[in-house]
Amino acid sequence: MIYVFQYLTIRLIPFMQDYLHAYPIVYLIFVIVFSLFLTVLAIPSILHVARERHLYDDLGSFRKHHDHGIPRLGGIGIFVSFTITSLLFGFADKSLPINYLLTACIILFAMGMKDDLTGVNSVTKFFMQFIVASILVILGDIRITSMYGVFGIYDLPYFFSVPLSTLIIMLIVNAFNLIDGIDGLASVTCIIVNATFAALFVYIKHYELAAVAFAMVGATAGFLHFNLSPAKIFMGDTGSLLMGLISAVMALKFIELNKYPGPHSPQIFCAPAITFAILIGPIFDTLRVFIIRIAKGDSPFSADRNHMHHRILTLGFSHIQTTIILASLNMICIGIVVMFSSIGNSTLIIMITFISIMFNWLITFLIRSKERENMALRNLFA
Numbered sequence: 001m002i003y004v005f006q007y008l009t010i011r012l013i014p015f016m017q018d019y020l021h022a023y024p025i026v027y028l029i030f031v032i033v034f035s036l037f038l039t040v041l042a043i044p045s046i047l048h049v050a051r052e053r054h055l056y057d058d059l060g061s062f063r064k065h066h067d068h069g070i071p072r073l074g075g076i077g078i079f080v081s082f083t084i085t086s087l088l089f090g091f092a093d094k095s096l097p098i099n100y101l102l103t104a105c106i107i108l109f110a111m112g113m114k115d116d117l118t119g120v121n122s123v124t125k126f127f128m129q130f131i132v133a134s135i136l137v138i139l140g141d142i143r144i145t146s147m148y149g150v151f152g153i154y155d156l157p158y159f160f161s162v163p164l165s166t167l168i169i170m171l172i173v174n175a176f177n178l179i180d181g182i183d184g185l186a187s188v189t190c191i192i193v194n195a196t197f198a199a200l201f202v203y204i205k206h207y208e209l210a211a212v213a214f215a216m217v218g219a220t221a222g223f224l225h226f227n228l229s230p231a232k233i234f235m236g237d238t239g240s241l242l243m244g245l246i247s248a249v250m251a252l253k254f255i256e257l258n259k260y261p262g263p264h265s266p267q268i269f270c271a272p273a274i275t276f277a278i279l280i281g282p283i284f285d286t287l288r289v290f291i292i293r294i295a296k297g298d299s300p301f302s303a304d305r306n307h308m309h310h311r312i313l314t315l316g317f318s319h320i321q322t323t324i325i326l327a328s329l330n331m332i333c334i335g336i337v338v339m340f341s342s343i344g345n346s347t348l349i350i351m352i353t354f355i356s357i358m359f360n361w362l363i364t365f366l367i368r369s370k371e372r373e374n375m376a377l378r379n380l381f382a
Contacts, residue, residue, distance in 0.1 A: 024207040028198070031089060031211050032218040038081035039222025046073050047226075047233055055117065070231055072116050074223050075239025079109045081219035082242065089211060095257065096209055100140035101249060104132040108173075108245055112238035120237075122301050126170070132245065133169040137162055142252050144168070146259050150272050150345045169248040175282035176244030178289070182309045183231040183319040187224040188327050189281055190243040191217055196278050196334060197250040204268065209253055216246045228320065244282075251275045270341040273348035277337040281330045284356040285309075311363050315370060329359060 049055075050071030083105065086098060111128045114120055136142045143165035147153035156164065180186035198213035220243065226232045235243075258271035268274065276283075285308045290300040298304075312322045333352050340348065 024202065024210075028202070028207065028210055028214050031085060032214045032221075034089075035081050035085040035215045035218025036222040037218075038084060039077045039219045040225065042077035042080055043074060043223065043226050043233060046076055047071055049073075050233070070234055072234035072236035073238065074227065074233040074235040075109075075112060075116070075237065075242060078219045078223050078235060078239045079105065079242055081222065082215050082246070085215040085218070086212065089215075095206065096212065096249075096253060097140040097142075098212075100135055100142075101212075104135050104245060105242060107132050107135075108241045109238055112236065112241045116236035116238055129170050129173055129241075130166065133166040133173075136169060136249065137165045142249055142256075144252060144255055148255070148259055148272055148345065150349065152346075165252060168252065169245070171283065171286065172248035172251065172279060173241055173244035175279070175286040176247065177237060177240045178286050178307065179282045179309065180235060180240040181307055182313065182322055184224060184228050184323045185309055185319075185326060186235065186240050186243060187220050187227055188323050189330065190220045190247065191224070192327060192330055192334075193247045193278050194220075194250060197247075197254055200254060200268065200274070201250075204257065206257060209250070209257075212246070213250050216243070247279065251279060268341075270337060270345050270348060273337050273341070273345040273352070274334070276349050277333040277352050278330075280333050280352055280356055281326055284353075284360075288360065308360070308363065311367060315363070315366055329356075 050073050055071055055073060083102060086102060107128060111120060111125065115125065143161050144156065145161055146155045176186055176190065179189060194213040194216045198210040198217065201207070201210035201213065223233075223235060223239065227235065255271045255275050258268045288308075289304070289306055292306060293300045293302060293304070308326065309322050312325060313319075317325065333355060336355070337348050337352065340351075
């Protein structure tokens with residue numbers, strides 16, 4: 001076993017790092033396949049343990065859509081796959097401190113595991129997310145240093161950059177946690193988000209960052225096989241928090257790599273708008289429900305059935321159909337920003353926000369129309 005470890009550290013890993021720079025596309029494809037394979041290999045064992053120990057989801061919750069116990073430990077497989085792939089392939093890059101990233105992942109994994117098994121109160125959950133975000137922002141220096149002209153704002157002082165970046169990480173982490181309400185939605189969203197970031201990193205020749213994003217894509221795709229309706233397993237907080245964390249890091253790194261002005265012109269001038277479009281699904285839904293809850297006088301963290309996926313389900317769509325609808329809207333927003341990148345970040349962000357608001361209005365209109373039809377039918381047969 002010692003000889004195997006020595007071979008991996010002395011011969012294999014340096015060879016793979018050299019191969020990354022020589023044949024990046026082949027290398028990145030191998031990263032996806034390897035990560036996917038690990039998840040597919042791990043999930044059946046997790047299912048077996050969960051069933052033997054009766055570790056099932058809470059069927060008593062009013063937000064559940066399933067009538068039988070389903071294990072919610074799928075995030076373990078995602079975490080194991082992503083971590084092993086990241087360590088084995090040695091994603092070492094000066095622009096991404098992998099040690100701080102994996103430290104943050106392990107902390108969230110531990111908290112998510114406890115939450116999935118016994119529950120964690122919201123205060124503890126947000127405190128741990130703050131610790132994780134602080135590690136990445138302060139120690140790892142993963143932060144936004146400029147607004148890049150969005151709404152006329154450019155360079156950010158350090159004392160403003162740190163809390164803003166911390167807030168962004170916590171927002172995205174919680175956004176992924178909140179959209180994990182139906183089969184496949186969080187997984188498909190994570191795949192779209194990180195695959196898009198990976199493709200953009202390949203375009204600007206930051207292959208190490210692309211490899212990290214593709215490792216998450218592969219791990220999530222392997223899990224999705226078991227999570228599509230009818231789901232055999234849920235990812236739980238262990239999975240959704242990790243997805244949000246990696247997506248947040250990829251977002252901050254992508255924006256920062258394309259900042260301007262500087263010694264070199266950025267290869268992508270509308271990075272903030274593209275990032276906003278990539279993450280518009282979870283971000284818009286989270287901000288929307290928070291605003292509605294606060295307006296009603298409720299806690300922004302109280303559970304309800306007012307998320308976009310819940311509202312689309314109310315119209316009679318299935319889990320898969322709802323996931324496809326929301327994923328399609330996400331990809332349309334990304335396509336619009338790419339097509340009209342020349343009109344500027346501020347205009348594009350306003351445009352994407354308007355599209356999201358109009359989509360929400362359409363869902364509201366359809367729900368109210370359906371309610372009126374149902375009421376008319378009840379009155380007719382009363």
